[in-house]
Amino acid sequence: MAEYSCLIVEDSPMMRQLLVFALARVKNLRVTEADDGVDGLRKLAQTKYDVIITDINMPIMDGLKLVKRVRSDPVHKDTPIIIITTEGSQEDRQRALQLGANAYITKPIQAPQVIAKVKELLRID
């Protein structure tokens, strides 16, 4: 039975699949996928998640807006958020961290890096 839950908010199916594959190796972690920020908020309204991973650049609602909305949600205001950025988007990264994101992962994504970051935030050995 899953002890922890993770929400991946990413518009690219390929990136989502990569993240799901990576996180499948974290024991007792249930992973849910959302296509964009709006879909992410919808899923956050239905379930309490222990960690959120979100891309910054997404259609409809980007990652920055999502971080802002999550931090104003009483249920998820303290939920760790990991943002996915590209090396060149330092401003987005800074902005996301200012808005309350806890960590960031730089593309291209490396599975061990994702696993380590999620474990660190969930305090799993």
Place this chain on the structure above:
Amino acid sequence: MTEKKGRQSDRPPEDLKKERDAFIQQFFRKGAQLTEELLRENERLRDKITELDAENGKLRAHLASDSAIRDLLRKIEELEQEKRDLVTQSVRMVAASDRFNSRYSEAEGELANLANLYVALSQLHSARSVRQVLRNLKELLAQFLGAGAFAVYLVDGEGSELMAIASEGVPVAEIDRLPVTKGVIGEAFSKGEIFFDETRDVSKGSIEDPVAVIPLDFDGRTVGVIAIFGTLPQKTEFVNVDTELFKLLGAQAAPALINARLFTDAGRKVPGVQAFLDLEE
């Protein structure tokens, strides 16, 4: 008179008597002195014996103490040896643990690489339109290889020129047609061999000087190439999994593109079962 004389002669003379008495007195006095001396000597010797007994006791105690120290030293030596054994064992265990961690890390890396290749393959073949295949291909090149600028070329009908059908980082319009024998792109196409230079900084390339060229194979023929003109600044070299991805793209990109094209041409219709049964004849 003689008797009287005789009786007189039996009796010691008075002076001798005195001398005898004096001698006896002196003899007894000397005896008493000697006895006293002997008693004193005896007392002294008793004291000496007592002293020696005490000294002996101390020596015995000392000996016992030396033995205890020897025992302790032996115990310390044994403990030191035990400590050395434990340290050696601990060093061995740390080394074994390091080896295990290293192997675990390698296995994790290999697993991640396999997952990347699986995702790449499934994404390529899950697309049902050329546009979607190219979109996935671009994302693969950008996300998995960290490619910043690249183009997908296909050979024309005559087999003489390569034409860019999609690109990233450089507009397609700016990419010239290439004779199939020109430069490293033409060479990789003609030979059907992957080209890349392991020694160079792969973030620094150009259209004229690509950092990698991957021939696209379809049914045993080379039908095009993917040319990478440069990677993102943080990606300065290709690693093992990149070369595996080159091979995968070389073998799978063209079939994915052509299948998507044929599927679109067929009006996105799935052939009926008869089409597959006919293959058996």
